[in-house]
Amino acid sequence: xxxxxxxxxxxxxxxxxxxxxxxxxxxxxxxxxxxxxxxxxxxxxxxxxxxxxxxxxxxxxxxxxxxxxxxxxxxxxxxxxxxxxxxxxxxxxxxxxxxxxxxxxxxxxxxxxxxxxxxxxxxxxxxxxxxxxxxxxxxxxxxxxxxxxxxxxxxxxxxxxxxxxxxxxxxxxxxxxxxxxxxxxxxxxxxxxxxxxxxxxxxxxxxxxxxxxxxxxxxxxxxxxxxxxxxxxxxxxxxxxxxxxxxxxxxxxxxxxxxxxxxxxxxxxxxxxxxxxxxxxxxxxxxxxxxxxxxxxxxxxxxxxxxxxxxxxxxxxxxxxxxxxxxxxxxxxxxxxxxxxxxxxxxxxxxxxxxxxxxxxxxxxxxxxxxxxxxxxxxxxxxxxxxxxxxxxxxxxxxxxxxxxxxxxxxxxxxxxxxxxxxxxxxxxxxxxxxxxxxxxxxxxxxxxxxx
Amino acid sequence: xxxxxxxxxxxxxxxxxxxxxxxxxxxxxxxxxxxxxxxxxxxxxxxxxxxxxxxxxxxxxxxxxxxxxxxxxxxxxxxxxxxxxxxxxxxxxxxxxxxxxxxxxxxxxxxxxxxxxxxxxxxxxxxxxxxxxxxxxxxxxxxxxxxxxxxxxxxxxxxxxxxxxxxxxxxxxxxxxxxxxxxxxxxxxxxxxxxxxxxxxxxxxxxxxxxxxxxxxxxxxxxxxxxxxxxxxxxxxxxxxxxxxxxxxxxxxxxxxxxxxxxxxxxxxxxxxxxxxxxxxxxxxxxxxxxxxxxxxxxxxxxxxxxxxxxxxxxxxxxxxxxxxxxxxxxxxxxxxxxxxxxxxxxxxxxxxxxxxxxxxxxxxxxxxxxxxxxxxxxxxxxxxxxxxxxxxxxxxxxxxxxxxxxxxxxxxxxxxxxxxxxxxxxxxxxxxxxxxxxxxxxxxxxxxxxx
Numbered sequence: 008x009x010x011x012x013x014x015x016x017x018x019x020x021x022x023x024x025x026x027x028x029x030x031x032x033x034x035x036x037x038x039x040x041x042x043x044x045x046x047x048x049x050x051x052x053x054x055x056x057x058x059x060x061x062x063x064x065x066x067x068x069x070x071x072x073x074x075x076x077x078x079x080x081x082x083x084x085x086x087x088x089x090x091x092x093x094x095x096x097x098x099x100x101x102x103x104x105x106x107x108x109x110x111x112x113x114x115x116x117x118x119x120x121x122x123x124x125x126x127x128x129x130x131x132x133x134x135x136x137x138x139x140x141x142x143x144x145x146x147x148x149x150x151x152x153x154x155x156x157x158x159x160x161x162x163x164x165x166x167x168x169x170x171x172x173x174x175x176x177x178x179x180x181x182x183x184x185x186x187x188x189x190x191x192x193x194x195x196x197x198x199x200x201x202x203x204x205x206x207x208x209x210x211x212x213x214x215x216x217x218x219x220x221x222x223x224x225x226x227x228x229x230x231x232x233x234x235x236x237x238x239x240x241x242x243x244x245x246x247x248x249x250x251x252x253x254x255x256x257x258x259x260x261x262x263x264x265x266x267x268x269x270x271x272x273x274x275x276x277x278x279x280x281x282x283x284x285x286x287x288x289x290x291x292x293x294x295x296x297x298x299x300x301x302x303x304x305x306x307x308x309x310x311x312x313x314x315x316x317x318x319x320x321x322x323x324x325x326x327x328x329x330x331x332x333x334x335x336x337x338x339x340x341x342x343x344x345x346x347x348x349x350x351x352x353x354x355x356x357x358x359x360x361x362x363x364x365x366x367x368x369x370x371x372x373x374x375x376x377x378x379x380x381x382x383x384x385x386x387x388x389x390x391x392x393x394x395x396x397x398x399x400x401x402x403x404x405x406x407x408x409x410x411x412x413x414x415x416x417x418x419x420x421x422x423x424x425x426x427x428x429x430x431x432x433x434x435x436x437x438x439x440x441x442x443x444x445x446x447x448x449x450x451x452x453x454x455x456x457x458x459x
Numbered sequence: 460x461x462x463x464x465x466x467x468x469x470x471x472x473x474x475x476x477x478x479x480x481x482x483x484x485x486x487x488x489x490x491x492x493x494x495x496x497x498x499x500x501x502x503x504x505x506x507x508x509x510x511x512x513x514x515x516x517x518x519x520x521x522x523x524x525x526x527x528x529x530x531x532x533x534x535x536x537x538x539x540x541x542x543x544x545x546x547x548x549x550x551x552x553x554x555x556x557x558x559x560x561x562x563x564x565x566x567x568x569x570x571x572x573x574x575x576x577x578x579x580x581x582x583x584x585x586x587x588x589x590x591x592x593x594x595x596x597x598x599x600x601x602x603x604x605x606x607x608x609x610x611x612x613x614x615x616x617x618x619x620x621x622x623x624x625x626x627x628x629x630x631x632x633x634x635x636x637x638x639x640x641x642x643x644x645x646x647x648x649x650x651x652x653x654x655x656x657x658x659x660x661x662x663x664x665x666x667x668x669x670x671x672x673x674x675x676x677x678x679x680x681x682x683x684x685x686x687x688x689x690x691x692x693x694x695x696x697x698x699x700x701x702x703x704x705x706x707x708x709x710x711x712x713x714x715x716x717x718x719x720x721x722x723x724x725x726x727x728x729x730x731x732x733x734x735x736x737x738x739x740x741x742x743x744x745x746x747x748x749x750x751x752x753x754x755x756x757x758x759x760x761x762x763x764x765x766x767x768x769x770x771x772x773x774x775x776x777x778x779x780x781x782x783x784x785x786x787x788x789x790x791x792x793x794x795x796x797x798x799x800x801x802x803x804x805x806x807x808x809x810x811x812x813x814x815x816x817x818x819x820x821x822x823x824x825x826x827x828x829x830x831x832x833x834x835x836x837x838x839x840x841x842x843x844x845x846x847x848x849x850x851x852x853x854x855x856x857x858x859x860x861x862x863x864x865x866x867x868x869x870x871x872x873x874x875x876x877x878x879x880x881x882x883x884x885x886x887x888x889x890x891x892x893x894x895x896x897x898x899x900x901x902x903x904x905x906x907x908x909x910x911x
Contacts, residue, residue: 239666
């Protein structure tokens, strides 16, 4: 690929590094700060909600066996562990439910790697909430910028951008919290590029969330190494053999810095109302709307879905056998949306995937790709047993920029996923503290709330 | 890229996994076992020789700060640390001098990631030397096979194959030593694919060796996760969005398994006589031959090198300022080859790169790309101050398959790099134990010798 690549954009890494080190909280618009806090609320919530997932349990056991200095809380437990274990486990937690936020222009899930790196480092450094918030915003921005610079070709080619771009955001946030100067921050971005990876082949297995966990861990490590003087090339992003040239056929270095600190990518971030692939969400909305019209499953002969072509490519599993596979089955998603009026973590367990009424309805769902539909649209034609068709059109799925979750809906989601782990009172207290993060004096005290 | 990729080769991961779990030492030819021990001797030696390199010192400090269970020796120290720290630091040590072995068909440096993963795990499990040797051979083979399946397009596109393919070999060796079954070994290869990365842009910075360190660390982690049931897709290597399809435009799944357990890639492995990029070695040989003819530097007006085009692409730095840059300067390499009759770690310090006689001679070296020359060839025309030309042709550089280092030369290299760290007696004892590795009862006892 490299022959076709531009070598332009020299200097962009230094520019990004200066952005990471120099941005002050008072330079970030209030609405942007709020948007960032929404992202934190969402990602911390879905992470805690995943505390007993098998992938998380395993990752935690591995971390325990490896051991480490008690630097940061192992989320969802009373234990503390080293920064890299804390970051890796938190990153896996944040992404394993397929319930975390999405940077829509790139399909990046930015908050999982960035928050999973930022919070442990902030805890260790006893950073203030304002410092943590600032680090999160700049880390988020860097991850989104890197993703923009290589997508969509990068994603199309098979890279899982949450792992590959996420590590840069994790490194940026960690570097900021460690107080690195611009030179050392640029080295941290270099060490991040050395560790960037992610393959879409992992979808449907536990390794999908390992991308986020590794991106977090590697970002922490990148910052720790850079702090001690571990050198990296001048242009790990824009160099001839750098991240952009290698990992995309359409690297756009301008995307890294254009209107930087003016246009904030956090505004193009979306939150999931449903714990599954974002492309299935319009179909779930449609199924729920059908239920809201008062129909019962016995009345449905067939559900005929019309969806964007990507839905079938990413989530076309006809007969899922596990909860994880259910997330990648638009048929299952529509069935539970109708039957349970929900598609939260509870709808993607192995048991629900095998539930007789779910299987029976799922087998009556068909899905057809329609290139005329946008990714956030779906059309559902329900054929009733009496022969009548009922048609529903979803112009914008819930959770999109055009149809966003309200702060209240986001808070409700947070409570729903965290209360079982923390108890309702603790969950509420944590939520309140997150909404007022800029006033938090000590990230360690905040992190103490993450201990179950 | 993915559109052009074959989706053939289903089943290759299972085949590789079975190879990893089932191969017995008595099925590996004696000459192959010996070749593997040569690789171990070489890589352990160059790793210990790097014990005080800045990159290693930094990586060690970071590992100390993170802390960990005392599972494995931190090479070159009296300390023990967790498996992932031990593996990461050892991988960096093994590769930072640019002095470790090369799998010639692919330019993979296989032993750094594989040994740096295998030895710590073997130490922790108190594996026998035979078990360690078997694990090393199968891990080496897997790394080489993966590299063959994607190179040269993969390397040409900018991937640092030591990081990307190395992690599979590290995971395979660790999986074997952990006694994983075929299913869990296949998952370990999947978790390795999730973490595979490496960018050629890192060359000339400390991050180049971080690729090997991360590949080792990630391989250990992959095996530990897989052991506990952390799932991965069925075909992380050959799947539609898998390692081969994504990371190469010319993925060859057949290379993964063709004549597996019959043709051993360890035989296509080469050892470096010089601590710098392998493409500079013919030029160093030529310079040393010129010196052997009795000429002195004052008699040389100009040294006119003719080299393979890749030499100038990879090692064309005209005026290196640091020891690390000197490794990527064929001009510096030729100058020290002539002046010092050597190109070991001592010739790639910052001080030697700035030594007046070295600078003076370096400035009189020219290098021209000649596509008619092979990579292991060089032609040197020395123009004497009295006007006479002296011509030297190197048909095969020392350290190549056609002109290999003898066991004695390899042992001498080992002693040279390890004695300053371990003392001559300890170095000799360790060397002896490595040569008789299959008889070693306990890897922990062997690893005790790695503690300085």
